[in-house]
Amino acid sequence: MKDSDILQRLTEVLESRKSADAEKSYVASLYAKGLDKILKKVGEESAETIIAAKNGDSKQLIYEMADLWFHCIVLLSQQNLTPDLVLKELERRFGLSGIEEKSQRQQLKD
Amino acid sequence: MKDSDILQRLTEVLESRKSADAEKSYVASLYAKGLDKILKKVGEESAETIIAAKNGDSKQLIYEMADLWFHCIVLLSQQNLTPDLVLKELERRFGLSGIEEKSQRQQLKD
């Protein structure tokens, strides 16, 4: 599956969980507990990502960052937003940020 | 630009910054300051994502989450890892998580 398909498919699955039984789906249980619970998970997984990176353990880092991104995407979904909005924002910044642009112009000159 | 192309292109740009001048590129300055500085940014942007969500400001939320993901991808790059590893981990979990799978089976039965 291509990267973009993974995010698209994940978004669809999260959307479908909005009508799922909170006792049977972890995501549905997060929606049911509400925004604060989802944000708590974002904070928790961020700390675990930092700890994994300090442990110098690549496998653990990938695992914890997947947890962080997953809960970020649940947050977006709960707010009726989608990950492609975040990616478009990242795209928009390229060549727009003063520092990045200066660096790119510099490279063109070199 | 398609979503997968954005992450791929971002990865390439971050890779190219490894040889850039730290005074001219923000990313090169992060690499130069090292892992702890990048992790500090991950923690900081995570807090800003939480604050933005509590403000109920979609535009601010997208902006801060882009900052969070950006610094996550800088972290991956600094560790010689790539975002597609995180996406593959997300893909791997689908249909594997007990709760998710049970929910899917439940939906098939309904």
Added chain:
Amino acid sequence: MKDSDILQRLTEVLESRKSADAEKSYVASLYAKGLDKILKKVGEESAETIIAAKNGDSKQLIYEMADLWFHCIVLLSQQNLTPDLVLKELERRFGLSGIEEKSQRQQLKD
């Protein structure tokens, strides 16, 4: 200076900063920027505390935790609360938590 005096004196200083010039006092500048800026600092210093602990550097850990507690107390002050309320809450929990109490009873029996 005794520990309790330090927190009491810090609380008084932070209170006095509410009428200070934001250009001359860091604390006054935090008050002026408002709640979100203070919370961002709490998140940032929390990440730095975690990083310092992983570095196994006691001096850095004490330094970063002082930063974290300082911004926590600024947060309390901005909300017209005081650190002794947090300490009273910690006191209240002793002997109340089931696990702690069970452990204490166990020790009495031993």
Added chain:
Amino acid sequence: MKDSDILQRLTEVLESRKSADAEKSYVASLYAKGLDKILKKVGEESAETIIAAKNGDSKQLIYEMADLWFHCIVLLSQQNLTPDLVLKELERRFGLSGIEEKSQRQQLKD
């Protein structure tokens, strides 16, 4: 109980938990799980403190900050450090920070 006595007493209790049964004491279970588990709790409680502050709920804020400080003090204890070192660091900074000192001088002149 005076504030300083609360921190002192808490420190003593945490120290005594180092020889307690991890199945009977929450603190002993944290020690047994090790540094990363304690740091994860610091990150988690920091996020909950931010969320409580955004909710504008004073009682919840005091509760979550007590959780945050508690796990900070467990961290210190696990590293064979004590909260008075953090308070001494806070004391040391008073009158030393350029901005604070300038502000204090300014107040003396006013």
